[in-house]
Amino acid sequence: MPLEYAHEPERDVKGLIIRKDKPFNAEPQVSLLVQHYITPDPLFFHRNHGPIPDIDIQTHEVDIVGLVSSPLHLTVADLKSKFTKHTVMATLQCAGNRRDGLNKVKKTNGVVWGPGAVGNAVYTGCLLRDVLKAAGVVSNPEDVAKLHASFASVEQCEEDKNYGSSIPLCKALDEYGDVLLAYEMNGKALTRDHGYPIRVVVPGYIGARSVKYLKTITIQNHESDAYFQQRDYKILPSNIESEEQACKVWCNFPAIGEYNVQSYVCEPADGLSCKPGPCNVRGYALSGGGRSIQRVDVSADDGRTWVTADLYQPCSGGTKMWAWCLWTAQLHATNKRILSRAVDSAGNVQQEYPIWNYRGVMNNSWRTMEPDQPHL
Amino acid sequence: MPLEYAHEPERDVKGLIIRKDKPFNAEPQVSLLVQHYITPDPLFFHRNHGPIPDIDIQTHEVDIVGLVSSPLHLTVADLKSKFTKHTVMATLQCAGNRRDGLNKVKKTNGVVWGPGAVGNAVYTGCLLRDVLKAAGVVSNPEDVAKLHASFASVEQCEEDKNYGSSIPLCKALDEYGDVLLAYEMNGKALTRDHGYPIRVVVPGYIGARSVKYLKTITIQNHESDAYFQQRDYKILPSNIESEEQACKVWCNFPAIGEYNVQSYVCEPADGLSCKPGPCNVRGYALSGGGRSIQRVDVSADDGRTWVTADLYQPCSGGTKMWAWCLWTAQLHATNKRILSRAVDSAGNVQQEYPIWNYRGVMNNSWRTMEPDQPHL
Numbered sequence: 001m002p003l004e005y006a007h008e009p010e011r012d013v014k015g016l017i018i019r020k021d022k023p024f025n026a027e028p029q030v031s032l033l034v035q036h037y038i039t040p041d042p043l044f045f046h047r048n049h050g051p052i053p054d055i056d057i058q059t060h061e062v063d064i065v066g067l068v069s070s071p072l073h074l075t076v077a078d079l080k081s082k083f084t085k086h087t088v089m090a091t092l093q094c095a096g097n098r099r100d101g102l103n104k105v106k107k108t109n110g111v112v113w114g115p116g117a118v119g120n121a122v123y124t125g126c127l128l129r130d131v132l133k134a135a136g137v138v139s140n141p142e143d144v145a146k147l148h149a150s151f152a153s154v155e156q157c158e159e160d161k162n163y164g165s166s167i168p169l170c171k172a173l174d175e176y177g178d179v180l181l182a183y184e185m186n187g188k189a190l191t192r193d194h195g196y197p198i199r200v201v202v203p204g205y206i207g208a209r210s211v212k213y214l215k216t217i218t219i220q221n222h223e224s225d226a227y228f229q230q231r232d233y234k235i236l237p238s239n240i241e242s243e244e245q246a247c248k249v250w251c252n253f254p255a256i257g258e259y260n261v262q263s264y265v266c267e268p269a270d271g272l273s274c275k276p277g278p279c280n281v282r283g284y285a286l287s288g289g290g291r292s293i294q295r296v297d298v299s300a301d302d303g304r305t306w307v308t309a310d311l312y313q314p315c316s317g318g319t320k321m322w323a324w325c326l327w328t329a330q331l332h333a334t335n336k337r338i339l340s341r342a343v344d345s346a347g348n349v350q351q352e353y354p355i356w357n358y359r360g361v362m363n364n365s366w367r368t369m370e371p372d373q374p375h376l
Numbered sequence: 377m378p379l380e381y382a383h384e385p386e387r388d389v390k391g392l393i394i395r396k397d398k399p400f401n402a403e404p405q406v407s408l409l410v411q412h413y414i415t416p417d418p419l420f421f422h423r424n425h426g427p428i429p430d431i432d433i434q435t436h437e438v439d440i441v442g443l444v445s446s447p448l449h450l451t452v453a454d455l456k457s458k459f460t461k462h463t464v465m466a467t468l469q470c471a472g473n474r475r476d477g478l479n480k481v482k483k484t485n486g487v488v489w490g491p492g493a494v495g496n497a498v499y500t501g502c503l504l505r506d507v508l509k510a511a512g513v514v515s516n517p518e519d520v521a522k523l524h525a526s527f528a529s530v531e532q533c534e535e536d537k538n539y540g541s542s543i544p545l546c547k548a549l550d551e552y553g554d555v556l557l558a559y560e561m562n563g564k565a566l567t568r569d570h571g572y573p574i575r576v577v578v579p580g581y582i583g584a585r586s587v588k589y590l591k592t593i594t595i596q597n598h599e600s601d602a603y604f605q606q607r608d609y610k611i612l613p614s615n616i617e618s619e620e621q622a623c624k625v626w627c628n629f630p631a632i633g634e635y636n637v638q639s640y641v642c643e644p645a646d647g648l649s650c651k652p653g654p655c656n657v658r659g660y661a662l663s664g665g666g667r668s669i670q671r672v673d674v675s676a677d678d679g680r681t682w683v684t685a686d687l688y689q690p691c692s693g694g695t696k697m698w699a700w701c702l703w704t705a706q707l708h709a710t711n712k713r714i715l716s717r718a719v720d721s722a723g724n725v726q727q728e729y730p731i732w733n734y735r736g737v738m739n740n741s742w743r744t745m746e747p748d749q750p751h752l
Contacts, residue, residue, distance in 0.1 A: 141551055145695040170695035175517055176546050235723055237671060237684045254670050260723035288722045289665060294630050295613060308613045319521040319546035346664045347611055347636035347738035348724040349731060362723035 003156055005051045009192040012042050019111050023048035023157070024193075027116030030266035034282050034326055037312065038089070039119035041186060046193055047094050047117065049157035049228075053213045057197040062181070066218035067147060069136030076183055076197045083126035083134070088178045090203035090322040091286050092210055093118040093259055095233050099360035101368045108360025109243070115264040118284065120324050123201045125182035128217075129173045137173070137219055144169050150224040151200050151211035164226030165209050167202055167257065169219065176290070176319045178203045181214065203322035204289045206259050206362075208233045229255050236358045246358055258288030261350055262364045263296055263327075263342035271338050271367055279333035282326070285311075287344035290320025293327075295343040300331035303339055303352070303366065307331060321345075339366045379532055381427045385568040388418050395487050399424035399533070400569075403492030406642035410658050410702055413688065414465070415495035417562060422569055423470050423493065425533035425604075429589045433573040438557070442594035443523060445512030452559055452573045459502035459510070464554045466579035466698040467662050468586055469494040469635055471609050475736035477744045484736025485619070491640040494660065496700050499577045501558035504593075505549045513549070513595055520545050526600040527576050527587035540602030541585050543578055543633065545595065552666070552695045554579050557590065579698035580665045582635050582738075584609045605631050612734045622734055634664030637726055638740045639672055639703075639718035647714050647743055655709035658702070661687075663720035666696025669703075671719040676707035679715055679728070679742065683707060697721075715742045 005022045016026040028043040036043070057076050064072040074082070094117035102108050128149070138144060147169040155163040171177050180201040183190060190196040195212030202209040208228055223229050231246075234253045240246050263285035265271055279300065285293045293313060297306040313325035331338065341350045354365040381398045392402040404419040412419070433452050440448040450458070470493035478484050504525070514520060523545040531539040547553050556577040559566060566572040571588030578585040584604055599605050607622075610629045616622050639661035641647055655676065661669045669689060673682040689701035707714065717726045730741040 141695065144552075168695060170552050173551075175549075175551065176521075235670065235719060237673070238682065239684070254668070254721055256721075256723060258667070258722035260725070289667075291634070291665075292630070294611065297613065306614065308615070319517065319544065343611060345630055345632075346634035347632060347740070349636075349727045349740075351725050351727040352729065355725060364723070364725075 003050050003158065007054050008052055011193065015043055017114065017116065019113060023050050024052070025111050027113060029269070030114070030116050030264065031269045033116055033119070034266040034284055037120065037326055038186060039121055041191060041194070044119040044121065044194065045094065045117045047207060048155070049159065049163050050155050052192050053154045054192070055154060055197055055213060060197055062198060062214055063216045064131060064135040065216065066220045067138065068132070068219050070134070072131070072135045074131070079126050079131070079181055079198065080183065083130045085124060086127050086180060087122060087124045088180055088201065088203060088322060089120065089122045090178070090201055091118060091120040091324040092201070092207045093262070093286065095206040095208055095256055095259065095361040097262070098264070098363040101354050101363045101365060102356050102360045104368055105354050105356045108356070109358055110360050115266070118286070118324070121185050122187065123180055123182040124184035124187070125180040125201070128179040128181055128200070129175070129177070131181060132172060132219070137169070139173070144173060146221055148220055148223050150218040150220055151214060152216040152218070153211050154213040154215045159232070160227035163211060163228060164224045165211050165228050166224035167205065167209050171202065171205070171257070178320070178322060204259070204320065205257050206233060209257065223255060232359060233361060234359065235362055238356050240358050256362065260362055260364045261287040261291070261342050261344040261348040263340045263350065265298070265338050265340050265367050268338065272335065276333055276335055279331050281329045281331055281338055283340050284324050284326055285340070285342035286324035287342070287348065290322060291344040291346050292321035293325040293342050294345050296325070296327045297341050298329040298331060299339045300333050300336065302337040309340070337367065341366055379426050379534065383430050384428055387569065391419055393490065393492065395489060399426050400428070401487050403489060405645070406490070406492050406640065407645045409492055409495070410642040410660055413496065413702055414562060415497055417567060417570070420495040420497065420570065421470065421493045423583060424531070425535065425539050426531050428568050429530045430568070431530060431573055431589060436573055438574060438590055439592045440507060440511040441592065442596045443514065444508070444595050446510070448507070448511045450507070455502050455507070455557055455574065456559065459506045461500060462503050462556060463498060463500045464556055464577065464579060464698060465496065465498045466554070466577055467494060467496040467700040468577070468583045469638070469662065471582040471584055471632055471635065471737040473638070474640070474739040477730050477739045477741060478732050478736045480744055481730050481732045484732070485734055486736050491642070494662070494700070497561050498563065499556055499558040500560035500563070501556040501577070504555040504557055504576070505551070505553070507557060508548060508595070513545070515549070520549060522597055524596055524599050526594040526596055527590060528592040528594070529587050530589040530591045535608070536603035539587060539604060540600045541587050541604050542600035543581065543585050547578070547633070554696070554698065580635070580696065581633050582609060585633065599631060608735060609737060610735065611738055614732050616734050632738065636738055636740045637663040637667070637718050637720040637724040639716045639726060641674070641714050641716050641743050644714065648711065652709055652711055655707050657705045657707055657714055659716050660700050660702055661716070661718035662700040663718070663724065666698060667720040667722050668697035669701040669718050670721050672701070672703045673717050674705040674707060675715045676709050676712065678713040685716070713743070717742055
């Protein structure tokens, strides 16, 4: 049965680049994106795999089942009243952010995102660990190590019956992991586009794990069986070039959790300067797993010489840095490619050239450029 | 007063390359190193900042002081009898491992290590978190986030009164962090060279944080004041080229904790093939923070084409991967540079070219080569 797109929410698409209409996938122009440390809802990228569900918050329940001693069925009102409210600032990034850079090397399989499939927001909800404890999940590290928290969404999609994904239980229970069942984004109830009435937020992980329209959490001894955990969001070696080849090797490669170190020159938007001379450069940088950005180098001469950018990355108040870094630098433009490379707190650096992979995920090379086709 | 080196332990230096005599710093030949998944003691790199202490295990006490409600003074016998024994396999890597690669770009400041300042061992001891809990350390995440566990050693050194270093308290208390106060290495009491009678082992962090000859643990609201936390083991930008310049900026850059993604071609030892044709290549790969290695690409033609290596990285039994990966590949050698590049579980990749920094730390570029001066 074809998916039904008659009940999509109304959307203000000003400032957005629509990458796909059905399902709706769109990203902001990056020159607008880096104007705000906290991304306003209208500029937050849209990543969907099917029609936007239309859920009744009064009757919708989240089920916590599987290897728990006391399965729970909680309404959003229950989640709000029975668990401590918790607020986390976190940057969500699609694993396909900057896929266009890999697509220039060779065609990839996926929505061709530019560098705007990333956004920073303040999420409020309850801690997943509190909910799982209430459901009587195991707690000793040896058992926890073998289990996963699997999330199923109400969202119907093309690739599978419903959207689904999972994270290791140790991330779900991590005292410093800040995994939320969120009901608010930037101080207001989630919008339908961003997961209303309830979504998972997994800080430091690729966006695919922050399941929207959450219906079921299953504690189990294996990862989610969903397409999006098993046959997508994996980095395959460059010699895997087709679906047929990929089918044989998906199970050999791990599902992506944390994302890698990343940065991008967002201003000037075309990665060149309008004219040689002093030039203000701005961009974003981030890294996964709570790693902060320790330095961003910026070059106005295609990587020959570099200056150190000024970083804006206020402490998010926790022990890990889940929020991105915005940066600025003043350079002398020379009509050559303007580049950035970020170094995270673990000393990871972006590599110079794109390393192609079939699904076009996790591209974090230095900015590539086609002068004749500037980015918006 | 000059440091006194009259009481150094006897050492079997077979297979070791001595980088400095006093203090004793040595690394194994990497072709020997990769013969063993668990590094035998004689092939484990030696990193010292002063003479090896000669400690009486009967009277030596470790003090747990600072922001704790019940300061403790524990002998090694106390640590063995009062706390649960815990065993962790972990790879320790000096932040200066592969400094020689940066030194080829421009002279750095530090012991010129090759690629052998890394080793994988099985450590046994008690969990630091158990000891800190017994001392009544705070536990709520907001307070924990602001505190550090500072380690002071008995080891005298040239740069400071004693060796010292610290880690964030959240790492020390992390349920899945596996930080040990270790008294055994590979099933035997620590040797004097490796920290007898008691050392810290901080899995996933640079070796500098795994303080040997441990005397004092102080819980405090700032990092260790020691030279090795404040003025060393930091990645400075490339434009900082002298001690004078470095002095002005040390405080602007974070101390390294987790290390970055790394790999190295250890066989053939010279990074070339003796003759064109089929060639067995072996090496190691690792990443910090518990991130596993998901793939190692190997090239026999200076990076033009790549094959995927076979990985040996047995699960260490925990939720994080603290142990390294050994890998092999069969290539067709062409008398060009043989290279590896590892991808960790967060999608971080080694960059192609070395990015020079004054202290020469965290070099994880692809293998550089001087054909006229092959590595041992």
